[in-house]
Amino acid sequence: xxxxxxxxxDTETAEDAAEAARRKAEKEAKKASKLEKARKAEEEAAxxxxxxxxxxxxxxxxxxxxxxxxxxxxxxxxxxxxxxxDVATSPKRKKHASNxxxxxxxxxxxxxxxxxxPEIKACNSVDDYEPLNRIEEGSYGIVSRARHIASGEVVxxxxxxxxxxxxxFPITSLREIQTLMAARHANVVNLREVVVGEQLNQxxxxxxxxxxxxxxxxxxxxxxxxxxxVKTLMLQLLSATATMHTNWIMxxxxxxxxxxxxxxxxxxxxxxxxxxxxxxxxxxxxxxVVTLWYRSPELLLxxxxxxxxxxIWSIGCxxxxxxxxxxxxxxxxxxxxxxxxxxxxxxxxxxxxxGWRRLPNSKSLRFPRTKQTTGxxxxxxxxxxxxxGVSLLxxxxxxxxxxxxxAEEALKHxxxxxxxxxxxxxxxxxxxxxxxxxxxxxxxxxSAPMRGDAPQLFGEVGLAGRSGLFAGLDEEEVGGGFSLxxx
Amino acid sequence: xxxxxTAPLATPAQLxxxxxxxxxxxxxxxxxxxxxxxxLIQAAGILMELPQPTISTAIVLLQRYxxxxxxxxxxxxxxxxxxxxxxxxxxxHPQKPRDLINIxxxxxxxxxxxxxxxxxxxxxxxxxxxxxxxxxxxxxxHLYYVSExxxxxxxxxxxxxxxxxxxxxxxNTTVNLPYTLAFNYLQSLGVLxxxxxxxxxxEAPSAPSNxxxxxxxxxxxxxxxxxxxxxxxxxxxxxxxxxxxxxxxYLAARDHSVxxxxxxxxxxxxxxxxxxxxxxxxxxxxxxxDKKVWIVEEGVFEELDDGEVxxxxxxxxxxxxxxxxNL
Numbered sequence: 001x002x003x004x005x006x007x008x009x010d011t012e013t014a015e016d017a018a019e020a021a022r023r024k025a026e027k028e029a030k031k032a033s034k035l036e037k038a039r040k041a042e043e044e045a046a047x048x049x050x051x052x053x054x055x056x057x058x059x060x061x062x063x064x065x066x067x068x069x070x071x072x073x074x075x076x077x078x079x080x081x082x083x084x085x086d087v088a089t090s091p092k093r094k095k096h097a098s099n100x101x102x103x104x105x106x107x108x109x110x111x112x113x114x115x116x117x118p119e120i121k122a123c124n125s126v127d128d129y130e131p132l133n134r135i136e137e138g139s140y141g142i143v144s145r146a147r148h149i150a151s152g153e154v155v156x157x158x159x160x161x162x163x164x165x166x167x168x169f170p171i172t173s174l175r176e177i178q179t180l181m182a183a184r185h186a187n188v189v190n191l192r193e194v195v196v197g198e199q200l201n202q203x204x205x206x207x208x209x210x211x212x213x214x215x216x217x218x219x220x221x222x223x224x225x226x227x228x229x230v231k232t233l234m235l236q237l238l239s240a241t242a243t244m245h246t247n248w249i250m251x252x253x254x255x256x257x258x259x260x261x262x263x264x265x266x267x268x269x270x271x272x273x274x275x276x277x278x279x280x281x282x283x284x285x286x287x288x289v290v291t292l293w294y295r296s297p298e299l300l301l302x303x304x305x306x307x308x309x310x311x312i313w314s315i316g317c318x319x320x321x322x323x324x325x326x327x328x329x330x331x332x333x334x335x336x337x338x339x340x341x342x343x344x345x346x347x348x349x350x351x352x353x354x355g356w357r358r359l360p361n362s363k364s365l366r367f368p369r370t371k372q373t374t375g376x377x378x379x380x381x382x383x384x385x386x387x388x389g390v391s392l393l394x395x396x397x398x399x400x401x402x403x404x405x406x407a408e409e410a411l412k413h414x415x416x417x418x419x420x421x422x423x424x425x426x427x428x429x430x431x432x433x434x435x436x437x438x439x440x441x442x443x444x445x446x447s448a449p450m451r452g453d454a455p456q457l458f459g460e461v462g463l464a465g466r467s468g469l470f471a472g473l474d475e476e477e478v479g480g481g482f483s484l485x486x487x
Numbered sequence: 488x489x490x491x492x493t494a495p496l497a498t499p500a501q502l503x504x505x506x507x508x509x510x511x512x513x514x515x516x517x518x519x520x521x522x523x524x525x526x527l528i529q530a531a532g533i534l535m536e537l538p539q540p541t542i543s544t545a546i547v548l549l550q551r552y553x554x555x556x557x558x559x560x561x562x563x564x565x566x567x568x569x570x571x572x573x574x575x576x577x578x579x580h581p582q583k584p585r586d587l588i589n590i591x592x593x594x595x596x597x598x599x600x601x602x603x604x605x606x607x608x609x610x611x612x613x614x615x616x617x618x619x620x621x622x623x624x625x626x627x628x629h630l631y632y633v634s635e636x637x638x639x640x641x642x643x644x645x646x647x648x649x650x651x652x653x654x655x656x657x658x659n660t661t662v663n664l665p666y667t668l669a670f671n672y673l674q675s676l677g678v679l680x681x682x683x684x685x686x687x688x689x690e691a692p693s694a695p696s697n698x699x700x701x702x703x704x705x706x707x708x709x710x711x712x713x714x715x716x717x718x719x720x721x722x723x724x725x726x727x728x729x730x731x732x733x734x735x736x737y738l739a740a741r742d743h744s745v746x747x748x749x750x751x752x753x754x755x756x757x758x759x760x761x762x763x764x765x766x767x768x769x770x771x772x773x774x775x776x777d778k779k780v781w782i783v784e785e786g787v788f789e790e791l792d793d794g795e796v797x798x799x800x801x802x803x804x805x806x807x808x809x810x811x812x813n814l
Contacts, residue, residue: 113756115727117496120551122655167584168646169653171576177658178577194658200650203658277579 123196126204129157140172140273145209155192156209162201169203172273177205179249179275187240189260189270210260210268214318217261217431224325227389228423231416233267234319240269241315242407245308251275252289253448254314256321265428274448282307288449290314292337293327297348298401300338302360309401312410316396323382335365342367345399346375353400388415494663495656497554497724506557512804513811518719520563520804523782523797524549525717527567530601531590537571537580539713544662545574546716547723548652554724555655561648563799564591564784565641569648577660584642592633595784595799603781603789603796669708669732672755676736678704678745700743707739708732711769720768726761733757734765 129146135156136143146157160173180191192206214233218224225233237259244251252274260268274289284304290296296313298306320328329344331337342348347367348356356362376397378390385393392415395405405413416422507517525546532542549570552561568587575582594601633641653660673679679701712735715722722731733752740747752762779794788807789796798804 112753112758115493115729115756117493117727118659120495120497120501120554120659120724121657122555123657168572168649169576171581174576174660178660181659181661196654200647200654203653 123194126157126195126197126202128195129155129204129206131157146206154209156207157195158205158207160203160205162203165201173203175276176272179244179277180205180272182247183240183244183249183269183272183275185240185243185269187236187266187268188244189268207270208268210262210270212261212263212431213257213270214259214261214267214322215255215257218256218321218325220431221325225322226420226423227386228420229428230319230322231420231422232265232425232428233322234315235411235416235422236267237269237315237318238407238411241311242411244269244275245311245407248277248279249275250278250308251311251314253291253294254311254318255291255294256318256327259318263430265423265425278307281305291448292331292334293317293329295337296401297338297341297345297399298356298359300334300341301356301362303401304360306401308406309404312396312404312407313401315407315410316393319393319396320382323385334361338365341399344377344381345397346377348399353403356400386415386418388413388418391415491663491668492727492729494723494727495551495659495661496727497551497721501554502721502725505553506555507553507559510557510559511812512558512808516804516807516811517558519788519795519797520558520799521550521553521721522717522719523780523799524563524567526601526780527563527591527594527782527799528571529717530594531567531571531587534590534594535582535586537575537582538578539709540664540666541574541578541580542571543664543666543713543716544578545571547662547664548574548656548660550721550724551656552652556651558804559801561651562801562804564595565644565648566652567591568641568645569652572645573649573652573660574662577662584645585638588633588638588641588645592631595782596631597627598631601780601782603783603794605791606781606783606786606796663728665712665728665732665735666709668729668755669712669735670705672732672736673705673708675754676747676751678740678747700745704739704743704745707742708735711735711738714772715769718768718771720771722765722768726765729755730757730761730765734762734769737762737766738769 128149130149132145132147132154134142134144141161142159144157144159145154147154160170162169162173177191177194180189184190189210190208192208195204195206196202197204237254241251241254251269251272253271254269258269258271260270262268276285278285282305285306287299287302287304287306290299290310294314294317296306296310299310317328329337329340331340350357376394378394378397382390382393392405392410392413395403395413396410398404505514505517508514512520528545528549529542532539532545545567549566552566552570568584568591572582572584572587593599596602712731715731715735733755734757736747737752739745750759752759781794781796783796783798785800785803786798787796788798788803788810798807
């Protein structure tokens with residue numbers, strides 16, 4: 001083998017040496033196999049003996065416990081240190097186990113995982129933070145920028161509105177804190193801690209401060225994001241969503257103003273004010289979730305049971321918004337929203353979405369159904385998007401929630417493998433931070449729904465405007481609702 | 488990081504010096520009161536038809552809370568109410584404060600099975616202060632229903648205690664219970680045959696084919712885990728859920744003579760040491776053992792031949808503390 005660049009003489013000697021080594025190895029292998037055989041036989045004998053014993057005094061053995069383990073164990077003690085043993089065994093054996101528990105002295109000792117445990121400790125005081133400036137105020141709370149006095153780090157401080165609460169700490173805020181604690185991900189805003197003030201109703205959530213939100217950024221950018229940038233952002237959003245969904249968390253209010261972005265090309269999902277845990281099979285949940293423009297057709301049609309597909313719809317809307325630089329469906333009311341959706345995506349046929357006609361709100365609505373009104377028009381709406389991009393958008397915006405793509409599947413979509421490749425985070429442009437003391441501006445999108453009764457829809461969905469899509473961008477009144485928005 | 492495997496655990500310092508003991512409550516009395524709190528919450532949860540995870544969460548929250556807060560500063564009744572109220576919200580089965588208050592009133596009334604049969608209200612009054620005596624001699628109605636004034640007072644106590652619980656836990660309200668893990672582990676051990684889990688590995692012992700047996704194995708495991716909640720050793724504060732789940736399965740499998748593979752607990756990262764300890768704790772039972780515990784709101788602590796009467800009222804606790812100190 002190694003003879004090519006060596007002399008013949010060397011080859012001979014090498015071969016000799018190899019031969020010698022082989023013989024030696026053979027001998028050793030024989031020896032080892034002999035030993036192994038003996039050991040196996042011993043082991044087998046012990047095992048069968050143990051099995052027999054166990055079988056014989058099954059009941060007695062079952063009743064024997066650690067608490068009574070001081071009975072003479074001589075009969076059942078084993079001579080070998082084989083790992084086949086029960087917990088209910090002699091105290092000597094137990095001692096042996098305890099001796100070796102820490103290290104790996106016993107070769108049979110498995111290496112066990114250790115789980116870290118957070119401490120049980122009380123909240124810190126809000127006085128640890130020095131307020132800087134107010135960022136945003138909504139019905140769910142006030143967000144301000146603050147500096148941690150000890151470390152000097154700048155954070156976002158969200159004060160929960162608890163004044164009017166009659167039922168104690170609101171269940172929505174409990175969900176917000178619980179889900180935010182559970183959904184740790186590079187693209188989910190980091191919850192640092194919860195701090196409190198003197199009064200029992202002064203509770204603040206401390207989060208990392210992030211410079212921008214995507215909505216403001218899109219509004220202020222002269223040009224939309226490049227395709228490569230859109231891909232990176234979408235991958236981040238989908239991966240955060242996939243993590244949330246595998247942890248049984250639904251966000252229920254994904255929209256561009258809830259996506260924060262730092263100057264290092266990373267977006268962070270924020271505002272878990274409507275998030276909650278879900279189960280399988282899903283239970284009837286409130287329909288009043290997700291900001292209108294990002295609300296999925298099954299919610300608009302009044303489905304009482306819904307799942308993670310509602311988040312995926314919102315992601316589809318965000319995807320389109322990243323390309324268009326403006327929200328995709330800007331409905332003025334629930335009915336208007338539905339008609340805008342159907343204008344672009346087509347009125348669903350019974351094959352496309354079986355059972356959609358049975359949804360509560362769809363009974364009271366009349367839809368024109370001709371050949372012209374079915375099938376989506378994404379291709380003409382997004383002429384510059386690759387065909388894979390259109391296919392991803394279409395599967396994110398699938399009208400039937402059961403046919404909608406999942407976040408996991410979407411991450412593997414061919415669109416992300418097409419050229420241009422997703423841009424590296426480090427190569428992202430930076431933007432001037434508007435987080436300073438700028439005057440606040442009116443929100444240009446409707447806010448998240450408030451608690452209350454689900455709307456009943458009546459009337460006719462006019463699709464007359466199917467030719468002239470998105471005629472005007474109306475200034476929406478800011479109602480309640482809260483959005484993390486940096487101005 | 489919150490996962491289904493980890494739980495916030497108490498530090499040794501927190502366990503060795505409880506705030507209640509620092510404020511003068513003797514350890515046996517503290518254990519007794521904690522046990523009574525578990526019983527009350529469990530009973531109230533059953534009456535309210537709450538699922539066991541909601542009840543268990545309430546008990547764990549209460550145990551964690553008393554790591555940082557003393558019994559005198561947060562009396563038992565309002566703390567039980569608040570922790571059950573909070574856990575009903577956390578586990579998505581929200582309850583009304585009024586329902587909780589009514590149920591607890593019933594549980595502490597002479598009509599309740601928790602009330603000592605030998606201590607009828609009329610006898611009870613003899614031990615009470617003069618003021619209470621005159622009140623009770625006229626009518627016993629107040630023992631059975633909550634007046635509007637009492638309700639308002641108790642509700643505001645409930646809500647402020649809820650806020651205090653949240654603060655003293657740092658709003659980390661995640662309680663990972665071992666039930667789901669235990670069921671999962673039983674499935675992977677291949678001892679639940681009628682599930683759709685993959686067939687048991689070759690080296691696993693022959694699984695019991697009797698579905699009743701399966702059901703028993705699961706319910707015994709769950710029973711061990713639920714009983715463990717009221718154990719005086721508070722292992723829910725010192726051990727992670729996977730360790731509790733493994734210990735529960737170990738004992739249940741032994742009770743039903745189900746053979747499990749060698750050293751199966753190591754698959755779930757549980758040391759034999761830990762398992763041994765938990766098994767001892769689980770078989771150790773409660774502080775009171777098999778004796779009956781009767782609970783009264785105000786009154787005396789009394790040791791009987793077959794049980795014990797425990798009063799939860801702040802005054803009674805104070806008197807009992809005094810009595811134990813003088814012993």
